[in-house]
Amino acid sequence: VRVTLLAGGVGGARFALGLLDVVGAAAVTIVGNVGDDVELLGLHVSPDLDTCLYTLAGVVHPEQGWGVEGDTREALGVVGRLGGADWFILGDRDIGLHLVRTERLRRGEPLSRVMADVAARMGVGARLLPATDDRLRTRVLTDDGELGFQEWFVGRRAAPPVRRLRFAGTPGARPAPGVLQAIADADRVVLAPSNPFISLDPILAVDGVRAAVQARRADVVAVSPLIGPRAVKGPLGEMLDALGHERSPLGVARYLAPLAGRFVLDQADAGHADRIRALGVEPVTAAALMRDAAARRRLAEAALT
Ligand code: GDP
Ligand code: CA
Numbered sequence: 226v227r228v229t230l231l232a233g234g235v236g237g238a239r240f241a242l243g244l245l246d247v248v249g250a251a252a253v254t255i256v257g258n259v260g261d262d263v264e265l266l267g268l269h270v271s272p273d274l275d276t277c278l279y280t281l282a283g284v285v286h287p288e289q290g291w292g293v294e295g296d297t298r299e300a301l302g303v304v305g306r307l308g309g310a311d312w313f314i315l316g317d318r319d320i321g322l323h324l325v326r327t328e329r330l331r332r333g334e335p336l337s338r339v340m341a342d343v344a345a346r347m348g349v350g351a352r353l354l355p356a357t358d359d360r361l362r363t364r365v366l367t368d369d370g371e372l373g374f375q376e377w378f379v380g381r382r383a384a385p386p387v388r389r390l391r392f393a394g395t396p397g398a399r400p401a402p403g404v405l406q407a408i409a410d411a412d413r414v415v416l417a418p419s420n421p422f423i424s425l426d427p428i429l430a431v432d433g434v435r436a437a438v439q440a441r442r443a444d445v446v447a448v449s450p451l452i453g454p455r456a457v458k459g460p461l462g463e464m465l466d467a468l469g470h471e472r473s474p475l476g477v478a479r480y481l482a483p484l485a486g487r488f489v490l491d492q493a494d495a496g497h498a499d500r501i502r503a504l505g506v507e508p509v510t511a512a513a514l515m516r517d518a519a520a521r522r523r524l525a526e527a528a529l530t
Pocket of ligand 1: 232233234235236237238239273276417418419420421423424448449450451452455456457458459461513514515516
């Protein structure tokens with residue numbers, strides 16, 4: 226079976242690992258989020274794509290879920306001592322990737338081609354596509370004004386409540402080559418257990434992507450990033466509250482119901498199953514915590530049943 230996965234960073238990448246285990250790398254296309262991308266110190270950083278890349282290449286920091294295992298921060302230390310912007314963590318090995326990517330982008334190569342080449346060189350068998358090669362940036366409207374995504378997430382520790390999100394560059398951002406076809410041709414489209422507002426929505430905001438996913442709704446399955454009222458990691462719980470959604474897997478299922486005909490939720494949340502079914506969404510219960518390889522594999526299997 227060919228599977229296309231819409232994925233953000235850590236939740237998306239960990240799910241992707243399980244998926245590769247089940248169907249094999251050659252059967253998987255990942256459509257990744259670029260709304261988090263940021264230019265720092267002259268470098269183009271793509272945090273979510275790189276989390277997928279490092280995870281699938283087997284070099285990711287295992288507890289953190291992002292960055293390269295064993296990486297050092299010598300360069301960033303120098304940046305700080307010299308009065309440069311050191312608020313965003315860039316490991317030394319990580320910087321090597323950013324240097325190559327930035328130089329190639331500056332010469333006019335599309336991000337999708339750079340990432341395909343880098344992924345191949347790192348031994349990643351799955352196809353990793355940025356949702357768009359065009360400039361798309363998540364902007365966060367707060368009571369302190371509008372912030373760039375990383376300014377809000379890292380700079381402000383995701384503390385100011387989110388009033389609204391906006392994806393600068395949309396409409397008008399064109400899908401990267403292969404994105405729409407990967408959604409149309411897959412046997413299954415999976416919405417990873419990623420943050421729906423800041424990981425999935427910026428992918429769906431690319432011209433034609435939401436419609437392409439909607440057209441496959443019967444074959445689209447979403448996996449809950451919430452277990453009970455809590456995100457396994459990150460600010461999703463607070464964001465659901467701030468944006469006026471129920472803080473539960475049901476709240477996420479309701480939000481994604483126009484796109485996904487099936488929804489995987491944790492066994493502990495089985496009490497929501499009837500209300501999810503009432504939305505016209507088929508609930509599937511499974512152990513949703515991806516604590517190890519076996520758990521990731523079982524969750525991927527549940528999503529594909
Ligand atoms: P980010 O860019 O690293 O924030 O990436 P994602 O949006 O892909 O991942 C964050 C989401 O993954 C959060 O909402 C987490 O709750 C979810 N997540 C992380 N680990 C797990 C897990 O083991 N199981 C499930 N179901 N969700 C998880
Ligand atoms: Ca992210």
